[in-house]
Amino acid sequence: MGKQSIPDVVIRRLPIYLRVLENLSEDFYGNVISSFKLGEKSGVSPAQVRKDLSIIGSFGKQGLGYEIAVLRDELKRILNLDKEIKVGIIGVGNLGHAIARYITQKYATEKDFHLKLVALFDSDPEVLGELINGVPIDLIDTFHAKALELGFRMVVIAVPAEEAQAVMDKCAAAGIEAVLNFAPIHLKAPKEIRVHNTDLSIDLMHLAYYL
């Protein structure tokens, strides 16, 4: 099946399956995992696991399950995680700092984490040159040049709401292809850029409904 035809809700679950596989002790499970076990550890029903994996073309062996190494490699390939992916962060306040530390620490400590932080940007000249786990903070004015020089195409936006659209416009101009937006605002972007939003206030307000 072509990449374009995998539904996004299925894509969303693939990294969850991948993480489960990467954290397995292979000694314990042998070299196969059942859809039941994979589902249990992923928070997904076994039927959904089988359906998702058949969509990407992976089929378990009747009564045995999925070969762990094969499935892991296949998931990585589909998610483009069989190669290193460079990431930049724009906005290095509290949140940007926390994200930068998280990515760099995961990259340094987990052999299967393929996202590498290569650049940090902020509008405040006072933090220029400061390092976060070895990655220097550049001024946002240099974003376009740095994106081309370093070759990253994925960006995390962690600036205040009122600065976020201008930052998104810079991303569009520099050929960025994927954006994870933490700014609490809906951003307009050309359709060539895939934008996902993650928003703590919205998450909390959503949960409040269930109190």
Added chain:
Amino acid sequence: MGKQSIPDVVIRRLPIYLRVLENLSEDFYGNVISSFKLGEKSGVSPAQVRKDLSIIGSFGKQGLGYEIAVLRDELKRILNLDKEIKVGIIGVGNLGHAIARYITQKYATEKDFHLKLVALFDSDPEVLGELINGVPIDLIDTFHAKALELGFRMVVIAVPAEEAQAVMDKCAAAGIEAVLNFAPIHLKAPKEIRVHNTDLSIDLMHLAYYL
């Protein structure tokens, strides 16, 4: 329509609409907003806006739109945001710190932000008593007693994966009703607890598919 019968995908969009309404300049828009304008600012189609709002029982006036103040109050009531909601955070590393600062700053500066951080917990005795914007860090051992004393029912989990299930079990024992989990692991919880997961690695791996 009873609360139980509103689909979660609709509930998810209500805080987004609410945020748009709270950020509107009423002078500019008068006291009504069209489904087109509300949709544009929310990143949702006008038809979806009308459908969502009709599900919660709010109907715009033909050719005019929705009364802003009425709709805002209605959304707050449905989301339980017409009263203050107390929140606790478990795990005060980089991420927990950033979340704590975010919630306290938003609460202090935005009149319509109803989530109040009342407690912080960590397993490290070294940070005991430290304050984040006035909220002290307690030892996780005191969680049960503090939850009852302070009366919070919503918790953010920001501990490492290997500690998260034990923390969730403490939440269940203390009668917590809603959990936002940042730990990169699927947690088992009794069905009385609503658990939402938010996971930076999964978000980034998901986006990598689109590069």
